[in-house]
Amino acid sequence: MSRIVTKEFLSENVVKLELEAPLIAKKRKAGHFVIVKIGKEGERIPLTISQANPDKGTITLIIQRVGVTSHKLSMMNEGDEVTDLVGPLGHATKIENVGTVLCAGGGVGIAPLLPIVEAMHDAGNRIITVLAARNRELLILEKEIRAHSDEVIIMTDDGSYGTKGLVTNGMEEVINREKVNLAITIGPAIMMKFTSMLTKKYSIPTIASLNSIMVDGTGMCGACRVSVGGKTKFVCVDGPEFDAHEVDFDELLMRLGAYKEQEIEAYSRYLEVIKNR
Amino acid sequence: MSGFDAEYLKSRREAEWRVNLRKGIKAKERTNIERLKMPEVDPLERAKGHMEVNNGLTKEMAIVEAQRCLDCVNPTCISGCPVGINIPEFIKHIEAGNFLDAARTLKETNALPAVCGRVCPQEAQCEKSCFYTEKLGKKPVAIGNLERFAADFERDTGNAYVPEINEKNGIKVAVIGSGPAGLSAAKDLAGFGYNVTVFEALHELGGVLKYGIPEFRLPNEIVDFEIDNLKKMGVKFIKNFVVGKTASFDDLKQEGFEAFFVGSGAGLPNFMNIPGENYIGVLSSNEYLTRVNLMGAAKPEYDTPVVHGKNVAVIGGGNTAMDSVRTAKRLGAKRAMIVYRRSFEEMPARLEELHHAREEGIEFLNLNNPVKYLADKNGHVNKMVLQKMELGEPDASGRRRPVPVEGSEYEVEVDQVIVSIGVSPNPLIPQSLPGLKMSKWGTIEVDSDTMQSSVPELFAGGDIVRGGATVILAMGDGRKAAAGMHAYIKSKTKPGN
Numbered sequence: 001m002s003r004i005v006t007k008e009f010l011s012e013n014v015v016k017l018e019l020e021a022p023l024i025a026k027k028r029k030a031g032h033f034v035i036v037k038i039g040k041e042g043e044r045i046p047l048t049i050s051q052a053n054p055d056k057g058t059i060t061l062i063i064q065r066v067g068v069t070s071h072k073l074s075m076m077n078e079g080d081e082v083t084d085l086v087g088p089l090g091h092a093t094k095i096e097n098v099g100t101v102l103c104a105g106g107g108v109g110i111a112p113l114l115p116i117v118e119a120m121h122d123a124g125n126r127i128i129t130v131l132a133a134r135n136r137e138l139l140i141l142e143k144e145i146r147a148h149s150d151e152v153i154i155m156t157d158d159g160s161y162g163t164k165g166l167v168t169n170g171m172e173e174v175i176n177r178e179k180v181n182l183a184i185t186i187g188p189a190i191m192m193k194f195t196s197m198l199t200k201k202y203s204i205p206t207i208a209s210l211n212s213i214m215v216d217g218t219g220m221c222g223a224c225r226v227s228v229g230g231k232t233k234f235v236c237v238d239g240p241e242f243d244a245h246e247v248d249f250d251e252l253l254m255r256l257g258a259y260k261e262q263e264i265e266a267y268s269r270y271l272e273v274i275k276n277r
Numbered sequence: 278m279s280g281f282d283a284e285y286l287k288s289r290r291e292a293e294w295r296v297n298l299r300k301g302i303k304a305k306e307r308t309n310i311e312r313l314k315m316p317e318v319d320p321l322e323r324a325k326g327h328m329e330v331n332n333g334l335t336k337e338m339a340i341v342e343a344q345r346c347l348d349c350v351n352p353t354c355i356s357g358c359p360v361g362i363n364i365p366e367f368i369k370h371i372e373a374g375n376f377l378d379a380a381r382t383l384k385e386t387n388a389l390p391a392v393c394g395r396v397c398p399q400e401a402q403c404e405k406s407c408f409y410t411e412k413l414g415k416k417p418v419a420i421g422n423l424e425r426f427a428a429d430f431e432r433d434t435g436n437a438y439v440p441e442i443n444e445k446n447g448i449k450v451a452v453i454g455s456g457p458a459g460l461s462a463a464k465d466l467a468g469f470g471y472n473v474t475v476f477e478a479l480h481e482l483g484g485v486l487k488y489g490i491p492e493f494r495l496p497n498e499i500v501d502f503e504i505d506n507l508k509k510m511g512v513k514f515i516k517n518f519v520v521g522k523t524a525s526f527d528d529l530k531q532e533g534f535e536a537f538f539v540g541s542g543a544g545l546p547n548f549m550n551i552p553g554e555n556y557i558g559v560l561s562s563n564e565y566l567t568r569v570n571l572m573g574a575a576k577p578e579y580d581t582p583v584v585h586g587k588n589v590a591v592i593g594g595g596n597t598a599m600d601s602v603r604t605a606k607r608l609g610a611k612r613a614m615i616v617y618r619r620s621f622e623e624m625p626a627r628l629e630e631l632h633h634a635r636e637e638g639i640e641f642l643n644l645n646n647p648v649k650y651l652a653d654k655n656g657h658v659n660k661m662v663l664q665k666m667e668l669g670e671p672d673a674s675g676r677r678r679p680v681p682v683e684g685s686e687y688e689v690e691v692d693q694v695i696v697s698i699g700v701s702p703n704p705l706i707p708q709s710l711p712g713l714k715m716s717k718w719g720t721i722e723v724d725s726d727t728m729q730s731s732v733p734e735l736f737a738g739g740d741i742v743r744g745g746a747t748v749i750l751a752m753g754d755g756r757k758a759a760a761g762m763h764a765y766i767k768s769k770t771k772p773g774n
């Protein structure tokens with residue numbers, strides 16, 4: 001059981017929860033995730049640890065509402081208990097001083113990007129971050145990212161904030177301007193696919209943090225498998241970060257749709273239920 | 278490992294009550310009794326739901342079956358049981374109608390009799406070594422069914438016997454993993470007087486007994502009941518705790534844990550690495566069974582989804598494959614098929630499971646092996662390409678090696694494929710302890726008597742040491758390791774050391 005200490009909506013569909021989890025807070029490093037389950041009938045979903053406060057014994061999760069479980073989480077309040085919380089899982093990000101790091105965050109991917117930006121900045125790298133969102137309202141964590149970046153470029157689909165255009169436009173501008181030693185991309189699979197294609201063109205080593213479907217998160221089921229360099233890997237124990245240029249993003253995109261029908265049906269049923277309450 | 282020495286067994290056999298029972302019925306009459314058939318739910322009925330297949334023996338039936346046992350001078354059955362249960366003693370208690378004493382006898386050496394009575398491959402263990410099988414060429418005494426009967430009887434009385442524990446010695450030990458290996462180690466360690474904490478990575482206790490073996494073979498409430506018993510012995514359970522991640526071994530040592538038993542199992546599913554294996558609808562048996570058993574995916578009120586396949590192929594011939602294919606049938610599959618590259622004779626699954634599967638209308642595509650999967654435009658698997666096989670020379674395991682028949686490929690329509698070709702040891706613990714000596718198969722290397730690893734305070738057993746094995750072997754390891762840990766801690770704490 002983990003108690004929710006604070007709750008805040010970052011945008012209409014993105015909520016930030018601070019949870020009591022002293023052991024996880026102490027162990028966690030940038031790149032780690034947890035598995036969360038709500039109630040006896042709940043499912044297990046992976047969420048990145050966006051921030052941690054070891055003194056206070058809390059971790060922060062940032063959740064985008066996309067289906068039943070993320071919605072349930074967003075409906076919980078301060079003082080409520082999350083039934084099951086386990087972690088920190090996955091390999092931590094390799095933090096080292098490489099020079100200039102170009103970070104790309106899309107949508108809720110900005111949440112898992114934040115601790116990496118922070119750690120990479122602390123390690124002495126020059127950090128240029130490109131944040132992308134559909135519009136101004138959906139952009140999250142700008143202030144926090146700015147605090148740990150040397151430069152921030154903002155791209156919106158509709159031009160309501162920053163520059164109108166795609167995340168790749170912002171990245172290419174930087175690449176054409178200066179030497180980039182490493183790129184990190186986190187966001188929807190489709191965004192990672194295109195950012196990865198871009199950096200490959202310029203031969204910039206790139207890391208992507210993958211968001212496959214998971215069940216246990218401990219290497220037991222293989223639901224999270226992806227092809228990396230032609231080999232099958234388990235995102236939960238071998239990742240979640242991989243060499244982006246080796247990842248088969250088309251397969252990842254395909255596999256993310258594995259339970260789409262059931263998920264959409266369950267979500268509409270759930271929304272119906274809470275509407276009638 | 279035999280639990281008791283021959284002298285002790287002999288002295289128990291000479292107890293007056295047993296002598297009298299033996300005299301009560303002539304050996305000839307005993308051997309003339311036919312082995313009783315376990316009452317089962319009708320195959321068509323049970324394949325629709327998740328109710329347990331076997332109903333269990335009635336009291337009257339159990340007594341009759343117990344009469345078959347000859348209470349042999351040399352009870353060879355015991356040597357076939359990996360935990361060395363005093364088999365004739367418990368069976369004679371049943372014959373005498375003292376069912377609770379029978380349960381107590383079982384618990385002297387077996388932490389989970391209700392479980393073993395249901396899932397042990399008895400035909401390859403105790404029942405294989407029974408005098409009836411070995412010398413009379415008759416069907417063995419139904420040791421497993423009787424074990425189940427006694428354990429169930431005790432549970433149904435609502436107050437199960439809690440084994441006695443030595444005076445608490447105040448020493449903290451940790452057990453990692455709550456599968457059968459961990460549970461049986463925990464039981465013995467608690468009995469020795471240690472403060473035992475079991476750490477479990479998942480949100481439920483029981484390991485494979487919960488997430489793998491389905492309800493229709495082993496109801497979860499039985500596992501929970503046994504775990505509650507351990508709680509009554511003072512064992513502490515902490516769920517959602519991955520040792521090596523949530524805390525390291527060093528952290529736990531700092532917390533005061535003096536020795537560790539690792540029973541982390543062989544949870545990592547193997548795939549065949551053939552084209553199309555990552556298509557949607559191709560999944561490991563671990564994923565399939567976890568979704569259904571641990572996550573409740575087949576019940577509407579649970580959030581985890583599972584696909585109810587119509588044409589389901591399960592690749593493999595072990596217990597896991599049988600559990601998967603029978604689950605698929607219960608989830609409404611029109612065709613539920615086993616694809617196995619050898620023949621019935623070589624199948625590693627328990628005989629009873631094979632028998633039940635055939636009764637329930639499972640199709641067996643034996644001497645077939647998948648070489649490739651095909652999918653529709655959305656990446657959903659829709660066909661498998663099978664290649665026919667022939668049996669060649671025996672391989673290292675003594676089973677005849679399957680050889681592909683060139684040019685025999687053909688297609689079968691499927692919408693779900695469950696890959697059940699074995700598991701590898703869970704790498705989480707080894708990853709977190711670089712000094713630990715491992716075999717090339719990724720299992721932890723231990724001394725086979727004490728189960729001590731290359732890290733002195735760390736002991737291990739069950740599937741993490743053996744690769745995929747059985748419940749009872751895992752439990753036997755747990756007991757051995759508990760004894761090994763006890764000796765280790767005593768030698769360490771002896772004054773002057």
Ligand SMILES: Cc1cc2nc3c(=O)[nH]c(=O)nc-3n(C[C@H](O)[C@H](O)[C@H](O)COP(=O)(O)OP(=O)(O)OC[C@H]3O[C@@H](n4cnc5c(N)ncnc54)[C@H](O)[C@@H]3O)c2cc1C
Pocket residue numbers: 033045046047048049062063064065066067068069070071108111112210211212213214235240256257258260263264267
């Ligand atoms: C290592 C890791 C870290 C993650 N970190 C975060 C995080 O910090 N914040 C966050 O909001 N989300 C994160 N995700 C994604 C998150 O786990 C999913 O959004 C969540 O499982 C959806 O559950 P649901 O029941 O709400 O929706 P579902 O009903 O399961 O899914 C609803 C829709 O989302 C899609 N979907 C399902 N799973 C995923 C997924 N893993 N990624 C993307 N889309 C998916 C489905 O195709 C479906 O269309 C992470 C995923 C991984 C693997």
Ligand SMILES: Cc1cc2nc3c(=O)[nH]c(=O)nc-3n(C[C@H](O)[C@H](O)[C@H](O)COP(=O)(O)OP(=O)(O)OC[C@H]3O[C@@H](n4cnc5c(N)ncnc54)[C@H](O)[C@@H]3O)c2cc1C
Pocket residue numbers: 396397398453454455456457458459476477478479483484485486489490518519520521540541542543544566596597598600627703705706738739740741745746747748749751
């Ligand atoms: C579907 C299926 C059917 C089977 N049928 C039979 C049968 O009929 N008869 C039979 O005898 N055998 C059967 N087996 C085999 C038998 O279940 C196993 O041999 C046995 O469960 C092994 O026990 P174990 O305690 O070593 O490991 P497991 O039962 O695998 O338990 C290991 C536990 O450790 C936990 N764990 C792992 N790493 C960590 C960590 N770092 N920290 C904390 N916890 C951790 C895991 O989550 C798990 O709960 C079957 C197996 C399967 C999968």
Ligand code: SF4
Pocket residue numbers: 357358359360361362364387393394397399402403404420421424749
């Ligand atoms: S534990 Fe297994 S092998 Fe031992 S007597 Fe019982 S059924 Fe037979």
Ligand code: SF4
Pocket residue numbers: 345346347348349351352353354355364365406407408409418420
């Ligand atoms: S060998 Fe068979 S008959 Fe003899 S004691 Fe054991 S169970 Fe009874």
Ligand code: FES
Pocket residue numbers: 213214215216217218219220221222223224225234235236237
């Ligand atoms: S989530 Fe089950 S193996 Fe990765």
